Amino acid sequence: MNTHNIFEKNTRWHKRFLDMAKLISTWSKDPSTKCGAVIVDPQKRVISMGFNGFPAGTNDDSDLYQNREQKYKRIIHAEKNAILFAKQDLTGCSIYVWPMLPCTQCAAAIIQSGIKKVIIPEISERNKVDRWGEDFKETQKLLGEAVVGLLVIGIIKDSDPEEIVENKEVKHNIKECTTWLPPEPEPDPPGFLGFPKIPLP
Numbered sequence: 001m002n003t004h005n006i007f008e009k010n011t012r013w014h015k016r017f018l019d020m021a022k023l024i025s026t027w028s029k030d031p032s033t034k035c036g037a038v039i040v041d042p043q044k045r046v047i048s049m050g051f052n053g054f055p056a057g058t059n060d061d062s063d064l065y066q067n068r069e070q071k072y073k074r075i076i077h078a079e080k081n082a083i084l085f086a087k088q089d090l091t092g093c094s095i096y097v098w099p100m101l102p103c104t105q106c107a108a109a110i111i112q113s114g115i116k117k118v119i120i121p122e123i124s125e126r127n128k129v130d131r132w133g134e135d136f137k138e139t140q141k142l143l144g145e146a147v148v149g150l151l152v153i154g155i156i157k158d159s160d161p162e163e164i165v166e167n168k169e170v171k172h173n174i175k176e177c178t179t180w181l182p183p184e185p186e187p188d189p190p191g192f193l194g195f196p197k198i199p200l201p
Helices: 001-023 061-067 068-074 078-086 103-114 126-143
Strands: 036-040 046-051 096-097 117-121 149-155
Touching: 001 046, 001 096, 001 117, 001 149, 036 078, 036 126, 046 078, 061 068, 061 078, 078 103, 078 149, 103 126, 126 149
Parallel strands: 096 117, 117 149
Antiparallel strands: 036 046, 036 096
16 A cells, blocks of 8 residues: 555645635634634544634624623634534544644643544744743643644645645744654653654554
């Protein structure tokens, strides 16, 4: 069996679902951060989708999104919305999240739901790393403790914009990006955002 063909096939599927999560993120009315999430079962069937927004049936006025204090009290993140909308057992599923790692609260919900893999794009905006870096590290710690896999998909920006890389290091102006899983007792040297580089089997 040609392993290269398997690699190409898996990469295309990851890109399709990340593209879907990116599209769904545009439905959010939040002017500062638009996030999307897609939950997929092991047979690559879409189970649920979600974006960050206020609860259904509540006031969705744009002024509330401009008020940071009010927004944070009301907002439901994309990952939680996707989990809530699923209304079914999600054991063994994967969740594709755009454009960054889930927060710690969403990571906890992902773990509780039985989802076993989180797939995200390489973070390409410096301010997201600066603002959420500590929360990202706590998310990675939670996922690692629960043995939930995490896959970073890097977009090659210097060549074909449609080309993505799975299971390979990607050079970027922030830090190196790579595929990795929860840390082992003796992790490899730091990689993406200081997280250990552990290749997928």
